[in-house]
Amino acid sequence: MTKPKSMIVAGVMSGTSADGVDVALCKIRPSPAENGPPRVSLIGAAGFHYPKALRNAVLAAMDAKAMAVADMSRLHWRLGEVYADAVAGAAEQFGVKVDLVGCHGQTVYHQGSASKYLGGDVRCTWQLGEASVIAERLRIPVVSDFRPADLAAGGQGAPLVPxxxxxxxxxxxxxxxxxxxxxxxxxxxxxxxxxxxxxxxxxxxxxxxxxxxxxxxxxxxxxxxxxxxxxxxxxxxxxxxxxxxxxxxxxxxxxxxxxxxxxxxxxxxxxxxxxxxxxxxxxxxxxxxxxxxxxxxxxxxxxxxxxxxxxxxxxxxxxxxxxxxxxxxxxxxxxxxxxxxxxxxxxxxxxxGIPAQAKEAVAFALLAWLTWSGLRGNIPSATGARRPVVLGKVTRG
Missing domain, CATH: 3.30.420.40 (ATPase, nucleotide binding domain)
Known part of the structure; x- marks a missing residue:
């Protein structure tokens, strides 16, 4: 996307426990050594609980046998607002201006191994949380939907934290x-x-x-x-x-x-x-x-x-x-x-040096920075992918 540079990145993570949102504000810089790993410094981390009704809706979506398409779509857009609020709240709490957001989204379905569907072998994953809402609210770029690129390359789409x-x-x-x-x-x-x-x-x-x-x-x-x-x-x-x-x-x-x-x-x-x-x-x-x-x-x-x-x-x-x-x-x-x-x-x-609850949010801040910089983010020995790939989709603010 662009030449690697120092940025303040907000990593946003909602895990399978579906209890809320973790936001990690990180300063990420290119390595001074050629081909060295980037340097990641945590500025601060904050957690935001889902309201009870929202958590119930997320859990229903995860185990849904028959959830209305309209409700899935509404939840997708509502989570975008929730994530935007969380990033804005964390930025205000720690007094920083965020340059980039890396939002994992809320996983409602993940199938890392291929199975037959409509005559083909399919791997798939689905994370909710509309990135366009976050980008418009905050007026900064958002990297989201990290897992599909690895799946398309033959991997499990997970784990990405490695x-x-x-x-x-x-x-x-x-x-x-x-x-x-x-x-x-x-x-x-x-x-x-x-x-x-x-x-x-x-x-x-x-x-x-x-x-x-x-x-x-x-x-x-x-x-x-x-x-x-x-x-x-x-x-x-x-x-x-x-x-x-x-x-x-x-x-x-x-x-x-x-x-x-x-x-x-x-x-x-x-x-x-x-x-x-x-x-x-x-x-x-x-x-x-x-x-x-x-x-x-x-x-x-x-x-x-x-x-x-x-x-x-x-x-x-x-x-x-x-x-x-x-x-x-x-x-x-x-x-x-x-x-x-x-x-x-x-x-x-x-x-x-990383609070236990913040680690995954820090990981998606790093992955967003790598994506924005045009650098690969998966590790094939972990996911099983055929090759390293650039992860995620960019929504410009």
């Missing part, structure tokens, strides 16, 4: 696994001293999604604050072990998932299995939490540890955790109990 992980957190001294605990659990493994082509990244399964759904159905609450309910219960290990034998957990990367795999239908089945095993309501939440932890640990053992041992120039491993699930003390205790005996040090993303 580009940020590589640019900001690569180390010559230690291997790092960057673990995000949003609705879905995704991890990026960067071998010590590794090149961008050595990055391994994928979605391991649910993080908060199943836990939150169980809390909503059983306790009328949006999430298990601090993991208190899970701590009262007893995880039913035979239920967890049975679920871990399902196809998604055993599949090798590249792979990505969402509500299509772990939404209402999965939760219905999960609850029925727990009840058949005699679980109390607290036991159900404990079992959902144990499923998240066990699926992450199994993914590390099956896919990540071997990759790091083969690719890394040094064997020390740091496991850096971000996302809302990092606030769930019971989940974090389970993860530490599994990782630390393998010699893995668990750290919080905040220790590396």
């Amino acid at each position: 580009m940020l992980d590589y640019c900001m957190f690569r180390s010559d001294k230690v291997s790092r696994v960057l673990q995000n605990l949003g609705g879905i659990a995704n991890m990026t493994a960067i071998p010590a001293g590794g090149a961008v082509g050595d990055v391994l990244a994928f979605d391991s399964g649910p993080a908060n999604m199943v836990i939150d759904a169980c809390m909503a159905r059983l306790f009328g609450k949006g999430f298990d604050h601090g993991g208190v309910v899970a701590r009262r219960g007893v995880a039913i290990r035979r239920v967890v072990d049975r679920l871990l034998r399902e196809r998604y957990f055993l599949a090798a990367p590249p792979k990505s998932c969402g509500r299509e795999e772990f939404g209402d239908a999965f939760v219905d089945r999960f609850l029925a299995t727990c009840r058949k095993a005699g679980a109390t309501e607290a036991d159900v939440v404990a079992t959902a939490t144990a499923l998240t932890a066990a699926s992450i640990l199994e993914a590390y053992r099956m896919f990540v540890r071997r990759h790091l041992e083969r690719k890394a120039s040094a064997q020390d491993v740091e496991y850096v955790v971000a996302g809302g699930g990092a606030q769930n003390a019971t989940l974090m205790t389970m993860l530490r109990a599994g990782l630390e005996p393998m010699g893995v040090r668990v750290r919080a993303m905040d220790e590396l």
